[in-house]
Amino acid sequence: MNNFFAELRRRNVFRVAGVYTIVGWLIMQVVAVITPALKLPDWVDSFFALAIIVGFPLSMLFAWAFELTPQGVKRTETVSAEESIRAVTGRRLEYAIIIGLMMVGGLIIADRLFPQKNVSDQSAQSLPVAQNMANANTLISEKSIAVLPFEDLSEIGDQRYFSDGIAEEILNALARINGLRVAGRTSSFSFRNSSETLDEISNALRVSHVLDGTVRKQGNKVRISAELSKDSIVIWKENFNGTLEDVFDLQEQIAQSIAKKLEILMEGERLAETLTDNAASYDLFLRGRDLYHTSIKEEDILTSLKLLENAVAIDPNFAEAWAQLGQASLMAPANVSSLDAEIHVKRARDASQKAINLNPTIAYPYAVLGSIKSIQGDQLEAMKYFKRALDLDPNNAYALGNIGLVTAMMGQSKKAAEYLEKAVLLEPARGSYKAYLAVAKRNNDEFDISTQLANQAVDLGYYIAYDTLAWNAYSRGDGDEAVRQMMNLHRELGPQLSPEFGSKALWDTSARAYFKDDQEARKYVVALLEASLKSDIVEVEGVLAGALARHGVYEEFFRNVSQARGNTVALMSIWDSAPRSIELRAHPDFPEFAQSYGMLDYWKIYGWPDKCLPVDNNPTGAETAFKCR
Structure with a gap:
């Protein structure tokens, strides 16, 4: 046996085996890279692996039976000791093994230092930072x-x-x-x-x-x-x-x-x-959901709705498709101006309820119903739906984020920040959650953190956070920076947020009125706001409602904010420490507004807001007396 192994060494069989193994491994690494890159069939990598495995014993037989000489390849038995160069060949094979091992080691180290990056569809947008x-x-x-x-x-x-x-x-x-x-x-x-x-x-x-x-x-x-x-x-x-x-x-x-x-x-x-036993319905569902997630183009949104409607038409028992249809129907009017919001809210409610009837363990339909209730101003009922969604799925960022919004609108800014922080942890790429968390932090007087979050929200494309950056700058006493940030908001979203008041000059005047304490500008803006409210042409939306509060037109704010479209930020912002917000909470009409909007009923169940407490005497028109700071 010893003679056999000695003969294997003499004929360089072990050295050939080492070189073959290293070269085979390197070949498989190349195949592993080029197969997906060139979209080659699945059998390509299997073919190379099988070929290398089959070739190993053949190479060993070849190394045993043949020897490389200056005259070419000859059978080992025919090579005399004088013409044999197997010692030289052995050293060359050893050098090849050393070089091969260095290459293997280099690839392993490079993989650790420069790991493979995830690359997919070039049309998708990556995060800025x-x-x-x-x-x-x-x-x-x-x-x-x-x-x-x-x-x-x-x-x-x-x-x-x-x-x-x-x-x-x-x-x-x-x-x-x-x-x-x-x-x-x-x-x-x-x-x-x-x-x-x-x-x-x-x-x-x-x-x-x-x-x-x-x-x-x-x-x-x-x-x-x-x-x-x-x-x-x-x-x-x-x-x-x-x-x-x-x-x-x-x-x-x-x-x-x-x-x-x-x-x-x-x-x-x-x-x-x-989810379904129907392959056609499932394919339509995947196509519709994909468009919902990846595009805000009007034609894509309409196509998404149609695909989801077809999916549930083919399989009426497809609960997940109904849930997705409900979500898509609720969000569609925000990006398709031709759609009737009221009709699609009803469709969203019906689809979500259908999903719950089919499968009451799906979380999203409850969250959609909660959003509908919140839009309609019934925050107490909205919270019930959001809580139910969270019970079913504790990692549901949508439910967590909306609980944070409702809690913030109700004045519980510290509790709101806790929910929104959880939502941000689950969905750090959603600029909306960071923007709302920035407002909650501002309401808690945590201006540095609020500014950091608002900047991140802007970087992620959620430009409404410029509003928070403006108010944080004002809180630091930097009126010029506050005006600049408000004009940044106008540059990105001004006409979209307020079509009737979208001119740059008007936004600049309004910003100077508050942030620079320009009394002449304030008189002009207040007169314009009051005149607009008397007109039947102007629709009160969130920006207009917020302007009423910030410029001290409190009675009109209380009268209009409940029906204002997109009033979330306006309602969240009344709980900060800005002078106008303090005046608003101290206004004689605020208790009655709090009761009519459902805040009092909410506070009775979920606790008082951070800046209000009940009092014994009741000079107000509200059922329960309270005082805010």
């Missing part, structure tokens, strides 16, 4: 994960809606696991075309794990490849093959595999629900 997304002081739980959009590897590249749908349903399945925090869809999917590393993404989303993958759909066949990473290192990966009929089972397998890898105790319940 990942650091803007979340509070860096928030501790990252080991039981937390983000699901990035899965890449579409279909031959034509027209199945992104399907690959996104797969990723979203896996996200929804993971969100059902108690003890696991799952980053929201909007924030996770915003990294579709990001240049951030996986480390930067996980830090921005404040999660310890990142799941990404690919989906290949060919006819009725589906292949899902998923990778779970931590600290930019892949700790689990697997391929799942099936058909459209068992796509929900594939999603379940992936969710269960992730739960097992994260060592989260499961109680045997199914995570990925079977």
Whole structure:
């Protein structure tokens, strides 16, 4: 036996095996990169792997039977000792092994230092700066994960809606696991075309794990490849093959595999629900939901509604499709001016109620019904729906954010900040949550944090936060900066927020009236506001209502704000510490307004606002006497 191994060494068989193994590994790394990049068929990587495995014993036989000489390749038995150069060949093979090992080591080190970045559809927008997304002081739980959009590897590249749908349903399945925090869809999917590393993404989303993958759909066949990473290192990966009929089972397998890898105790319940047995309805649902999430173009919004309507027409028992239709119907009039808001609110209510009747465990329909109640001014009833949604899904950022809004409008700014902070943690890419949290922080006199959040909201494209930046500057005594920030708001949204009062000159006059204490400007603005209210042409909306409060036209504010479209910020802002807000809360008509708007009923159940307390004597017209500071 010793003679046999000695002969193997003499014939350089071991050295050839080392070189073959290293070269084979390097070839597979190249194949792994070019296969998805060139959208080659799935069998390409398998073919190369099989060829390398089959070639190994053949190369060993060749190394045993033949020897390289100056005259070419000869059978080993025919080579004399004088003409043999096997020692020289052995040294060359050793050099090749050393160089190969250095290349392998270099690739491994490069992968650690420069991990693979998630690249997908070039048309999607990435976040401006990942650091803007979340509070860096928030501790990252080991039981937390983000699901990035899965890449579409279909031959034509027209199945992104399907690959996104797969990723979203896996996200929804993971969100059902108690003890696991799952980053929201909007924030996770915003990294579709990001240049951030996986480390930067996980830090921005404040999660310890990142799941990404690919989906290949060919006819009725589906292949899902998923990778779970931590600290930019892949700790689990697997391929799942099936058909459209068992796509929900594939999603379940992936969710269960992730739960097992994260060592989260499961109680045997199914995570990925079977949403529908109708493949056509499911395809329409995915297309409609994808358009809802990715476009605010009028034609796309209308198409999204039509697709969802067709989905429920094919399968009237498809609860998730009804829920999505309700959500899309509620939001559509905000971006499609031709749609009747009242009609679509009713459609949203009916669709959401239908979803609840079919499946009372879905959280979103309750949240949509809560939004409808909040829009209608019934904040007490709205809170019941939002709380129900949160009971069903504690990680529902939409419910958390809306509870924060209602709580802030009711004057409980500290409690509102707690809810909005949770919403921001789940959805750090939603500028709206950061903007509303900035208002809550301003109401709590936390101006530095408020300014930081408002700047982040602006960076994320939520320009209404310029309003908060203006008022924070005014609170610091910088009237010029306050005027500048208010004009930034006009530049981005002025005519859209207030069509009748969209001129730059009027906004500048209004800003100087308050922030620079320009009394002549204030007289002009107040006269214009009062004259406009007497006209039947002007519709009172949120900006106009806010202007009434800020310029001291309190009686008209109390009379009009309840019916004002988009009055959320106006109602939140009456709870800050600005002089006009203090005057408004001390106004004799404020208690009656608080009662008529439902604030008193709300306070009786959820507690008094931060800046008001009940008193014994009752000189007001309200049922319960209180005094505000």
